[in-house]
Amino acid sequence: MEEIHKRILQRNRINLVRDLDPSSLYDGLLEKGVFTQDMIDEIKSAGTRRDQARKLVQDLETRGSRAFAMLLLCLEETDQHGLAELLQRAAPAVQIWPAAPNQVVDLPVVRPLPLSLCTDVEQQGKDNVPIYPIQKPSPSPSEGQNLFLIFRFFPLTRVCQSYKMDASPCGHCLIINNVEFEPDSELSNRKGSNIDCDKLEKRFKALNFIVEVRTNLKQRQIKHALSALSKKDHSQCDCCVVIMLSHGTEVSHNRFPGAVYGVDGQHVPVQLITNYLNGQHCPSLQGKPKLFFIQACGGGERDTGFEVSPDEVEPSIGGADDQTDAIPMSSSSDSLSLSDEVDARATLPTPSDILVSYSTFPGYVSWRDTQSGSWYVETLDQVLEQNAATDDLVTMLMMVNHEVSQNSAKGLYKQMPGSFNFLRKLLHFQTHA
Template identity: 80%
Template sequence: MAFSKKGVFTQDMIDEIKSAGIRRDQARQLVIDLETRGSRAFPLFLECLQETGQHSLAELLHNGAPPIQLQPATPTQVVRPVLQPIPVSSPMDVDKHIKDEVPLHPVPRPTTTPSPSPEREHIRPRPQGRPRRDSIQCYKMDASPCGHCLIINNVEFESRSDLSNRKGSNIDCDKLERRFKALNFIVEVKTNLKQRQIKHELSALCKMDHSQYDCCVVIMLSHGTEVSHSRFPGAVYGVDGLHVPVQNITNYLNGKNCPSLQGKPKLFFIQACGGGEKDTGFEVSPDEVQPSIGGADADDQTDAIPMSSSSDSLSMSDEPDARATLPTPSDILVSYSTFPGYVSWRDTQAGSWYVEILDRILEENAATDDLGTMLMMVNHEVSQNSAKGIYKQMPGSFNFLRKLLYFQSQA
């Protein structure tokens, strides 16, 4: 494709445009993506149209559509109330005047019931003992089943990939399958997928009708690496040694590509390394010291692969412009097993630190705590571990949820 040769789009972006549906949807996706590719993208787009013989379309886009003449509206006179300045005798009285100020012309409240917002709002009853957070709404999470949960578990890697097999990952997979079934999700497990198969499964999940569900979960268990990014860092490997960037994984389920999940939480849990750097930690005061799960003799492995080259082909001069026009994801949370750039530790007998603690925290606290609070608990407990008595690990998340999320719980 000419766009790829001129550096306007990467191959991954072209594949995503082609999978958008019918040609009209593909064209719409092309225009939307074109706006995010910097100041050089549109002139190169016109140049590609000229080279492929579409001169009329190129000329129309270059010159623009004829302007539409609009009749000016009749101005209406607005009567504004005259406000008297508040006398201030001293700096100490300023806050008092502001707090006691009363509107001179109070506006009466409407007596009719307002029409419901198109967005799904839900106020969940607060169980006894839960802290009051009345100013923050909760996501609706009472559908049965609650939603789909896709687990991709890559254990055995092809020899040509130069990636080792991930012993202990099946333990992680079994724990998370049981846990999310207990949280009333429809769980589907896919094992040992190549890059294109990962994309196919995510595309199939995107095309499902999620209107009767309240949430969607994707769990990736694999080797990982650090890649250049504009939103979510990191990438996950297929068993063929080819990776899928995390930001591409989230794109499948965002509100633009999966309309039936608009306004609903999309959760991504990534058990994979964010890079090859090992963290030896730093000294703390004695009251911070706690026993570690990992020890000097523990059979710990990492899911680390060296940093991959950038997936962006635009020049650095266009980078600030491209980033400035990217939309902010909403209702998405990506939980990483480790800080971007660092390795993630996995015990070949007990599974990964992150999944082991995440599973236990969900079991013990899902009935009373929201997801953000529970992930903070996971962060704290994983940070107390050490591999071979030396190395540390720090999970974290990119949280673009707008409300509190409480899972369904049998308790």
Template identity: 80%
Template sequence: MEEVHRKILQRNRTNLVTDLHPSSLYDGLLEKGVFTQDMIDEIKSAGTRRDQARKLVQDLETRGSRAFPLFLLCLEQTDQQSLAQLLQCGAPAVQLQPATPNKVDLPVVRPLPLSLPTDFDQQRKDVVPIHPTQRPSLTPSPSPERESMRTTPTGRIRRDSIQSYKMDASPCGHCLIINNVEFEPESELNNRKGSNVDCDKLEGRFKALNFIVEVKTNLKQRQIKHALSALSQKDHSQYDCCVVIILSHGTEVSHSRFPGAVYGVDGQHVPIQLITNYLNGRHCLSLQGKPKLFFIQACGGGEQDTGFEVSPDEVEPSIGGADDQTDAIPMSSSSDSLSMSDEVDARATLPTPSDILVSYSTFPGYVSWRDPQAGSWYIETLDCILEENAATEDLATILMMVNHDVSQNSAKGVYKQMPGSFNFLRKPLYFQTKA
């Protein structure tokens, strides 16, 4: 595809994903040779209409120079003229007519030799007759798990993209929010002013993303474990995803997989590694192969990041305030009661941590900042970027945007914060959004 046409598709991707009706285009795109039947089948299996539209536009960019004008022609022929006109604005003039079918030179099929090696004859007496004119297809049949393959000019096959997670169940899945605000005096932990602001934002956001949201407030360590255990024992068969959000004080603990821990209001911590174990492929069978997302607003340790100097054009306005507070507790040397040694997963084809993403508000070992009135930097940014981009961007891209925006903030004019994630997802993940 011409670069100018590719940029037009990318610039209008949001409108295409929102308004395109791909099902009406399949026959025309197949007839005109823009896509093969295998590619059409793969686009159909992408999931919702939005997912199919997104996949169609992505694959269209990989096709030849006539893909763009033929796509416009298909839009015109299926009463989607408004999209065709939108794409033609600023584009070079194109001829909206079908391409003349190219003559295809079929390879010459020569008969295979019917004589077999002597040692083979001795091993097999019931040799099946060979029919040299029958050749198996080299194209694998479509599968929900199959990766999209493309052939390079040199004839080598490369992987262009991986199909996204199925995310069209309604509701999409459960979302558990644990919001620890008021801590017991014996814990020697300060109350977390502003956390209710975070909780309200996330409750509304994930309801808008079609999740069943349950909020639990001020839980002790054993209550956190009980809530996670109850979530793992639910039947998630009819759902496509599960989300756990924890807003609390945090600390750094020894670990073998996921760093950090969060505190109950009694001052006893629960390691992130243990939290993820409740929903992994071994302990929650109905979530096997489905994305399990964990968002942790808590400190990863007690170190305050003062950042480093960059050139002026790298700096953007920051929003941090002089009254920002941290969720930090000194590092704990305690190991958790649950053994963390690696074991064989209950599902042989997938390792235990697969399909898990843990998003941290701050880099392990550092503090996380929270405004007593506006809430935490991380949650405020996450909510805003989800609102603006969930309809068109996958989760990994969204979290990268969050990382960038939070990194521009400064607390007390000095301290910085850098979110990050441990991503064990196997596919892109797109949330459901209202049409």
């Protein structure tokens, strides 16, 4: 989205959150290719109407140059004319004009949003660009007018591009391993976490990363370590990795759920962790993949799973030494503001080129064996070892999800990892055959 249109949405966010009916816009935004169904479902899951409206407005800013015009059209189509006029007054270059019958209004050429099919936009010669009219009935049939909107769509290629990952070293990898917690924190020590740390340190060194391990950090020290990482010069690197091994909990969030604890019992939201490496705070990582692996609980719920047919059941692992990294949900003074103040949006992260992989589904515990380490890290290490030479990261994380989902703790409890993926390209690690 153009910067001027982002500012318009930010300045009018209070009115949009208060008055917008997001449910009426979903079909139109989906039909026009602004959002995918998965994105719509995520917005719906935000909660109340106000929460959905807030998230819809925030996510629109990441959806390309035609998103603002499509929002205006959808507002008109759903009779939310007041909000459409409010936004149009501030954006005279984006208009939806009434036209006489059979008259076409030619708007400036806009580039469509690449959707989730790994598509990349390529500009063709002007004469080869197809034109697709979108017709909208007039608000009043008695006026005998139609509204037409014309957009020229550039053809999309169906070939997924890959991130450049051939620098040597490939990038920096920071591992924060919190094992021994202070008595006042009321958090148990995480026996078995050193096993996880050793595995991941060796694995990412093998993938040609410079690995730094920091152990038993307080909240303030976690922030300092992340700040120091963000201030490094990454211009000669292709990627950056942050691995958090600690206790975790749920917190209020706008984009990335969960938080991890320092050994002092104070937590740092995952959303804040990702902020340190976004384009605003770390310009030398702009356009480069930033990967976050979180081995911590997303909350305190224990998943007992559901019954499946016998042919779907595979052998499970897990035993009496399984522990969790769960802490009850808490409020967070570190999480970004959820208020509707006009300037609040300016501090939210831009998630482009970020992937956050969680050891467990938000709200649920993550299991760790005191002898062999956590289910998630053990599986992640094995999958990277066996498949990094042939498969991309997202495919490998799907393998991790499947393998961990087959485990059982104490013969009863399950675990389901997952990712928030905002990568734009395929990611293949460096390997030495």
